[in-house]
Amino acid sequence: MTVIKINAITVAAESGDELAHRFAARAGAVDDQDGFEGFELLKPTDDRTTWLVVTRWRDEAAFQAWVNSPAFGHGHRSQAERDGGPAPKPVGVNSELWSYEIAGGSTAQ
Numbered sequence: 648m649t650v651i652k653i654n655a656i657t658v659a660a661e662s663g664d665e666l667a668h669r670f671a672a673r674a675g676a677v678d679d680q681d682g683f684e685g686f687e688l689l690k691p692t693d694d695r696t697t698w699l700v701v702t703r704w705r706d707e708a709a710f711q712a713w714v715n716s717p718a719f720g721h722g723h724r725s726q727a728e729r730d731g732g733p734a735p736k737p738v739g740v741n742s743e744l745w746s747y748e749i750a751g752g753s754t755a756q
């Protein structure tokens with residue numbers, strides 16, 4: 648059964664664009680992972696400063712395999728670090744992992 652893993656990243660109000668920029672720079676980093684079904688980066692449209700990375704996985708094991716893989720660490724390292732340079736400061740001031748499964752719903756016809 649599909650599992651939903653949400654990384655809720657809180658940023659300083661002025662840092663949201665930089666977060667979006669960093670995600671855009673890493674697009675595709677997880678696409679080939681076994682059991683990965685897709686993700687969306689959700690930007691708040693009210694005055695909240697918590698962005699949501701909503702990811703979908705075939706099952707819990709597929710998610711755990713990714714989080715514990717070198718690919719996860721690699722995908723979370725900036726280009727500068729990969730080139731041997733210093734890491735840029737993270738834009739997030741806090742992050743939380745939320746875990747969900749689909750309990751109901753419908754799709755428009």
Ligand code: HEM
Binds near residue numbers: 676677702737739
């Ligand atoms: C649910 C799965 C995920 C977890 C647990 C996770 C974990 C994290 C954590 C702990 C941070 C640091 C937040 C902070 O700065 O406080 C982060 C940032 C980030 N993650 Fe993920 N992540 C997930 C999914 C993804 C995916 C699918 C991508 C894109 C392929 C991605 C790309 C990034 C980027 C670009 C950042 C910003 C790093 C920065 O500030 O430079 N993450 N993630």
